[in-house]
Amino acid sequence: MRQEHKAKDSSRLGTAPEEFERAHLIESVKIRCQQTLPAVQGVFLIMAIFLFMLWDQAPLSRILLWVGPVAAAQLLRLQISRQIMRQLDSMIFQEILRSDRRLLRSSLINQALVGTGIWTVGAVETDNVAFFMTLAISLYGVGAMVNLASDYRSFLLSIPLLMGQPILYWSLQGVDELRIAAPLATLTLLMISSVRRSSRTFAESVAMRFEKNALLNKVEAERKKAEEALAVAQEANKAKTYFMAAASHDLRQPLYAVSLLTDTLSYQPLGETAQEIVSKQRQAIEVLRTLFNNLLDLSRFEAGKFQPNMKALSLDEVMRPLEAEFQPLCQAKGLTWRCSYTRVSLYSDLELLSRLLNNLISNAIRYTHKGEVSVEATVEGRQVAFTISDTGPGIERDDQVRIFEDFVQLNNPSRNRDKGIGMGLAIVRRINELLDAGLTVQSSPGKGSRFSFYAPLAEYACLAPSLRDMEAPDNAFIDLNVWLVEDDPLVRSALSFQFDAWGCRYEIVANKDELLALRHRSQGWPDALILDDMLDKGEDGLDIADSLSRQMPKEKMLLVSGNVQPERVRELQESGFSFLTKPISSHQLQTWIESVAHH
Template sequence: MSSAPVDTPDYARRMLIAQLRLIHDMLSGASFSTLLLSCFMAWALRDIGLAIWLWLFSQTALKCAEIVAMRQPIDDAALQRHPRRYLTRLIAGQSVHALGWASLIWITAHYGTLTHFTLSLLVLGGLLGASVTTYAPHLGVFSAYVGVYAMMGVVTFLSLKLPPDSSPFLRYAPIEILFYCGAIWLNARACDRWHRQMIELGFVNAQLADDLRQEVARTAIAHQSAVDANNAKSRFLAAASHDLRQPIHALGLFLALLRRSKLTQDQQAMLTDAQSALTASSGMLDTLLDFSRAEAGVIRPHIAPCRVQDVFNDLEDTLAIEADAAGLVYRASECPAVIATDANLLRIILSNLVTNALRYTRQGGVLVGSRRRGDQLVIEVWDTGIGIPPERWDDIFEEFYQLGNPERDRNKGLGLGLSISRRLADLIGGRITLASRPGRGSVFRLSLPGAAPHDAPQTLAAVAALPPLAVPARPRRILILDDDDDICRAMAGLLRQDGYVVDIANTIAQMEACARLAPPDLLVCDFRLRDHETGLEALRRLRAMRGADLPALMVTGDTHPDRLIEASREGVALLHKPIRFEVFVQAVSQMLRR
């Protein structure tokens, strides 16, 4: 039944405790009924006289004491410490009760009639049979109980000294009593084995439950450790991204100022090279940002009808140049389909897939195509690259996993593109699958739900331009709050060249002082400030001074998921460093337009 060690002292002790608990529970329910049976027997044998009433008095005292004792909860501490002592007391107490019932044999044999004697044997036989249920959990207790009956029966008949011509029923009664007690004892032994098996099964179940609880606890600890590790990773990424973005953002702004200066041809060439290096660094940081945004769950897809061909055209405009530079062929088949999806997220997904294909293709090229399968549109990205072994198909979608890049070449990315693509695909209801042959190439398939042809949107050329910005009666005043002096100077210099009045502050106190002297029309702030202050705290204070409708633009290098969620909750426009100056100026213009 179980692999539990049944030959150890601890196991025997646990078994005994369980047996004693069962008998205690049985006696708690049987004591009152046996008291009623005692009263019935005294009434039925009332003709015997004083002896039967003395018997009833002693039985009532015993049963009342037992009822009081059984109503008390078992002393668990004493039972755990000394189970053998509890067993001894139980055997002694039940032997006394057995002696009280068995004394009816003596009383009816000496003071009653044959009818009285026969009735007592019948009732005591039934009572002895019923006691199997009560005492069978421990054969030792039942043996003591039935032994008292057998002894009293034999002693009673020996004391009668029956003549040879007496009734055979009386002469052979001792043998009949012994046979009956023996048969009952054999039945009790079988019940004892059954109870032991059930108790042992209970031990096994308890052990399994305990093992399960421990496994659940270990799983919970492992899960919490994984969550903590993931949070630590997110914090590290956010901190590293912020610290790297600050100088890169300042460098981009200074390069923008330099580009507006008069430069020689050689200087222009060097500026172009510097801008290319900056763009590569910004691209890697943007990949980290996409990863953090996907983790944060702040990306909300905007599902609308989308022309797939428009997305293909955008990809070709940006990635065909990269393919030509690598000596590869890039082709995209015509796709007239219109699907219901988020066009921006679809561009990011396909851009990551195509960029990944170009990165691992040495010769040949990349083909982007599509086909319909039922109500699904499947977009396929084929390449003639190095291929992926089947055992690595799941691994490549893990964060920071890269094939064939042990030297961590920055030109091969960070290993986040496919992980981001799969997460974004889930957001828009899509699914990415892979088929590949090492040395022959790979195909990534993006399955998306379709849309009806009449849902076709207007072409991009039909989108109306923003209305021109009315010339204000006075120059717009912008308050810049950032703890980096280089960034403040660069942003202020560029904005002033565009005709804005700019004030600079490094702390919230300086910001409030500037706002009291000259109320700003727009706040441009970082999230992380000095002395653990934040841009959101600064915005709340400034809006308390200037009104809740004061527009704000947060330009930050902090990409931690919590920061993204907080900014979204406050309704603050959010840009992440480093950012191209043209995008920054456009965002400032839009915020002031509102």
Template sequence: MKKPSDAPDSGYGIGDLLGLGRQSVRKNYYPALQERIDELEQERNRYKWLFENALHGIFQANLRGGFVACNQAMARICGYDSEEDLKQRVIRLREQLFFSSAEFDAVRQELLDNGSLSARETRLRRADQTPVYVAITLLRRPDLGPEVVEAFVADITERVQARQKLEQLNLDLEHRVEERTEALQNANVVLRYQIEEREKIERELVLAMETAREANRSKDKYLAAASHDLLQPLNAARLMISALQDSQLPEQESRMVHQVHRALEGAEDLLADLLDISKLDQQAMQPDLVFTDLEELLKGLGEEFDAVATNARLDFRVRTVPAMVKTDHRMLIRIVRNLLSNAFRYTRSGGVLLALRTQGERLRIEVWDTGVGIEESKLRDIFTEFHQLLPQGTGGRQGVGLGLAIVERMIRVLGYGIDVSSRPGHGSRFVVCMPVEQVAVHQPPARPEGVDVFNGGFDGARVLVIDNEPAVLESMRLLLQRWGCQVLTAASEARALALLGELGTDEAPSVILADYHLDNDLTGCEAIYAVRRKLGRDVPAAVITADRSDDMLRRVRAQQLPILNKPVKPNRLRALLTSLLSTA
């Protein structure tokens, strides 16, 4: 009789399926298989140890019945002697494990809807029928059965009790507050009349405060509206005086014109400073942040103050590095201009240095002077309103003490920093610190063909001035003609277009200077674009205005047009005209 092993192959045995059908193969693979089985046994023992010794309860159960498996921590949480005791005594989770059937139903429905739930706070029933507060995390195991779940349970009884104690403390505190309030109300019955009188006074104070606020708002509106009307005649007078200064006058008349010029300059500066201080104190001046070429800005200010340095016989140097910042162009110019004005005002010999330097991730605008200096005890006082470094009558044109106050407020609005150091009798240094901005370098636009280029001087430059104030038109015409310009004046957009229709193609303006507020609610921006459309090219243009509101500034900046504030200072007008003609 043949042994079963000698019978013909009728199928595959377990050895064949595992690759161990031949004796030689079994000899080769049995050690590897045994090693893998040992590894699996070690892994099983590790997970078993974790399961049995976990701090939190772990169980597997059927929501329709009881536990399939659980660990000792689960039994401890529920008050049972062992996990076997828990499994044998709790055979219905709904009635025997959960303290409330409604809570079980809610948990079960959420689990069936979502497949899992995490850290759900609920109550379980202990062996002594008391509740235990837990945070339970459940996961459905549809591969093991339609309502088989695995769970992790954390005992949060101490946390819940602490929360309940805190709630009780709050209730007790509220009760004590109510008791004390009632006692105070009873004690204050005799003072009711005084309280009523006090409330009456408070109402009157609130009304007075609102009246004061309204008066402040009215003041701001008045200043904004009046500034345009106040600055317009000052602008005309300043331009007329500038034209006279360029004329050949007898010595006495020239001295009188110079004195009038200084008086007008002082009035303009005071009015501009008062308007800016008012807006800054009312927080009505908001920064309009745009990317600005800081090197170009400082060089422009350097050209503006070259004449001041020449007249004062002071050495003036500008040292810059290429840099871009995202800033309010107008505020930054005002800050540096005020610092330079102070430096020249209080420097009688030596010189002034305007420098731009980098320091790590920050930029430093430095203004050095060899002036009278400031005592250390007064360094903090120089930024207060109407504070002057020198008493009146010590020589030189005195300010009104608002320049550095404006600097300090604008720096605060922009989020920059300022540092001052000084030695009396030797000079001062003001440093404005700001962050560096990294932006792409833009190439300047190519100049259109067939357009005149003015590299120096204004001889032959054709300037179109649009302003609805006849006195301003006349004064601008006189001043620009003194500089060698050919001047065309128009009181409105319609008049400017009609004037262009009378000119030949070779007589078209090279530059447009337009007031912002024209008649019939029209603006200088609209007039500029109408003239450009008429000429068929982008003529360089700028807006000249007495309106210093942030709204106007944003509108003009959106049109990418430079702005010059009235009253127009001749050196700034000259710098603007030079810039516009260089791009023509």
């Protein structure tokens, strides 16, 4: 019957029957051993009370004939339990089975010996002794019920040896004594029923603990797998990062050279048509530089390490391209386009700010079928407040959070591609978080929508220089002696053309040894030193600059790098040296050299 209960529990919980049986048996043996000491103490207490009560009512020889074997059997049970407990954790299953059988034999012997007390002590001429003996046996039975609550089989086999003897004794005393035998039999049946329920509850609790442990083991195994997968992913990501850094440097070098050559060409005496071609070429290179940087920055977006390129911007620089793009779209849909803004400067990331506005305006035009779309940028205190309004269908209050989730589209159950794919506002949410723009939505069904956000004002506009802004360097610039450490032949050639066009004194070397040799020949250091951070044979510009910082002021050294690995960029930015990211324009180089000249 115990096997039947265990099979049901293991089946219900989806555990292997043999594994559950082992867990159940270990717990049962452990509990019976742990309860042996208090059970033995209880038996000795009952015997002490019994001796005190019947000392002068029963022959001492009969009392000792019963007490002696019972005490010996109890002490033997205690010894067996302690021995099992010491070895239980290291036992194999067959040894646990043998321990279970030893405990069962001990229970049978103990129950039988205690039950014999009704014959050895109770069978005297006075009924008082028999009554006391029956009470002592019954109390022992209750203790056995508690001790064997986890083992129904042991209790079922041993209780008849205990309670059966007083029941038989009183049944043999005549019909009148059946009034004692019958309650004893009823008590025995109640105890059997109680232990059966307790044993079943115990089996279920073990099964649940077994299942919990199995689940914990499974979770631990899955955790280890996840950690191994994470380690592999981290290694792959690390390899990808190193690849992106190396590829970034290698790909930026020719773009850097092309940019320098185009800037150098602008200093040459060209006709008006050629000047216009060079101007458009420079614009195309600038667009290419922007697209290229965005492409390489994807790895930083994926890693969550993208840092906005915050700088002073002209609001006109932000709004004019948007107006040129979206006004025709509104006219094509028969919508009124309104765009108003103040010509001020603000502090933000041009690419991210333009993308944020672009996505919001695109959404407004896409979902507005009549009326107008308006874009306003006004100064409010120390901020520029942007507002994009439309007269579209509006948005339910419950949906005003959902619309910023990935791939969520309202009123487009057929997933019409003309209405986008549901990523526009999800991108808006990410950019809003990056720029801390404080985006809000005000909308009601049938009354259109209004999206607002903010950007801080800047003290001045930082506009990109046009071709005509490129002025020839002043005399202080020309008088400088500039050294460059660059190992790429194409970049070295482009730099030579640029410095020749400026009329500036310069020297270009490929590594630290050549730099030190040049210093030895020149008997001193230059007015300005420009170092590429990623040189051949494992050399890097930062190490060279650090080694020279005691001989040459830091403000006269510039580090340039095409490495966009976030950790390296941060290290260069925090080094104390001037730092620029490739590809660098001629204007940037000129600005830095002039700052050294006027220092």
